[in-house]
Amino acid sequence: MKPTFQAAFKQQKKAYAVLHIFLILFLISLLAPLWCNDKPLVIHYQNNHYFPLLKDYYETQFGGDFETPADYLDPYIHQNITSNGNWAIYLPNPYNDRTLNDFDAVPNPAPPSKQHWLGTDDVGHDVLARLVYGFRNSVLFALVLTFFATALGIFFGAIQGFFGGKVDLIIQRLSEIWGGLPELYLLIILTSFFTPSLILLLILLTLFSWMGLADYVRAEFLKNRQQDYVMAARSMGVSSWRIMWRHILPNSLTPVLAFLPFRISGAVLALTSLDFLGLGIPNNRAGLGNLLAQGKDNLDAWWITLPTFIVLTVMLLLLVIIGEGVRQSLDVHRQA
Numbered sequence: 001m002k003p004t005f006q007a008a009f010k011q012q013k014k015a016y017a018v019l020h021i022f023l024i025l026f027l028i029s030l031l032a033p034l035w036c037n038d039k040p041l042v043i044h045y046q047n048n049h050y051f052p053l054l055k056d057y058y059e060t061q062f063g064g065d066f067e068t069p070a071d072y073l074d075p076y077i078h079q080n081i082t083s084n085g086n087w088a089i090y091l092p093n094p095y096n097d098r099t100l101n102d103f104d105a106v107p108n109p110a111p112p113s114k115q116h117w118l119g120t121d122d123v124g125h126d127v128l129a130r131l132v133y134g135f136r137n138s139v140l141f142a143l144v145l146t147f148f149a150t151a152l153g154i155f156f157g158a159i160q161g162f163f164g165g166k167v168d169l170i171i172q173r174l175s176e177i178w179g180g181l182p183e184l185y186l187l188i189i190l191t192s193f194f195t196p197s198l199i200l201l202l203i204l205l206t207l208f209s210w211m212g213l214a215d216y217v218r219a220e221f222l223k224n225r226q227q228d229y230v231m232a233a234r235s236m237g238v239s240s241w242r243i244m245w246r247h248i249l250p251n252s253l254t255p256v257l258a259f260l261p262f263r264i265s266g267a268v269l270a271l272t273s274l275d276f277l278g279l280g281i282p283n284n285r286a287g288l289g290n291l292l293a294q295g296k297d298n299l300d301a302w303w304i305t306l307p308t309f310i311v312l313t314v315m316l317l318l319l320v321i322i323g324e325g326v327r328q329s330l331d332v333h334r335q336a
Contacts, residue, residue, distance in 0.1 A: 005257070008329040015037055015325020022126045029136035036129050038099040040088040043081050073101050092116065095126035097133035097286035109294075109301040119303035121301030125286075129305060131311050135284035138315070141198060142171050142267035148206045150256060150263070152235070153213030160214070161221025161252075162244050168218070175211050180278045183208050187279055196279055205270060213259065220252035227251075265316050270313060288312050 010016050024073040034041075040050035041306070045062055052072065059070040063080040066119055070077055073094065081088045095101070095116070101124060104110060110120045118127040187204055194200055224230065225248060233243050275278040275289025283290065295305030 004327055009325060010324035015322050018318050018321045026139055032132045032136060035091050036093045037096045038072060038094055040090050045081050045086045064168050073103060075103060093128055095129045098284055099126060100124045107300055112303050116281055118307050120219050121304055122151050122298050130286040130291055131307055133288050134288045135311055136286040137281060137286055138271055140287055141271050142159050142264045145202055145205055145267040146263045149209035150213060152210035154217050155218025158221050158244050161218040162225055176209035179211050191279055201280060217252060218256035221248055223246045224251055258327045258330055261319050261326060265319040
């Protein structure tokens with residue numbers, strides 16, 4: 001009896017353990033607003049309770065002078081909410097990826113200290129917060145890009161492989177022409193007309209990322225469309241689209257699953273590279289490439305470059321190990 005993919009993957013103990021490590025790190029990054037935020041968890045002020053994570057409050061509610069959102073790093077506000085019977089529960093790292101502490105005494109970029117565990121960048125953002133949120137943004141972007149690019153690759157590859165003939169020839173020639181376009185130049189041109197954003201980047205990368213996978217899906221469909229179960233379905237009058245998606249596709253997913261982790265790591269690298277060039281995540285959002293660019297501009301600020309390099313290396317290493325485990329699991333599944 002052939003083992004299922006899940007059972008075969010569990011036998012790859014290293015990859016299985018690494019998958020859990022990656023999921024734990026990703027979960028920690030998703031929960032970053034609950035432990036890496038410039039707003040206290042709860043405030044008890046003058047017999048009232050406030051929850052800044054859920055609602056914005058003006059500083060006048062805590063003894064301030066202006067009708068502006070409260071800056072909980074302001075020493076005056078901090079003293080008001082932590083003295084005279086008042087109290088506040090601050091999060092372990094009281095900074096998020098966009099926090100600028102105007103009350104820091106050390107010029108930016110500041111080295112690691114009790115206030116900033118990994119120091120600050122040249123703008124004044126907390127490096128630890130930027131790393132955590134940058135990790136989250138990179139993984140989320142890579143997952144979304146991989147999903148849409150994989151869906152397009154499966155769609156076009158399935159059509160080419162199932163119908164063949166002129167349909168295959170026309171799509172193949174058009175994809176070769178499209179793939180020959182300079183992707184980076186197109187991105188530079190588009191960003192000169194539109195404000196750089198993750199949506200624009202996602203659309204452009206999706207339009208170029210599906211072609212590699214489509215070739216593998218096409219080959220699987222070309223092979224499987226001649227199988228007996230396909231011929232039987234044709235003789236029973238089953239529609240071509242139903243045969244493609246209900247019968248051939250489940251038996252053609254081996255290359256999709258095998259390359260999935262590598263496509264995710266490739267998407268992370270693409271976002272980091274474009275972010276490094278200033279074409280990726282906007283500067284008001286955390287990005288690993290932006291941190292690397294700041295490290296290049298501030299070679300003496302090792303606390304910017306070194307942690308970013310470690311985070312990026314560990315992330316890609318975990319994805320590669322998972323990918324190798326998936327590939328070996330598929331081989332075991334076929335040979336069992």
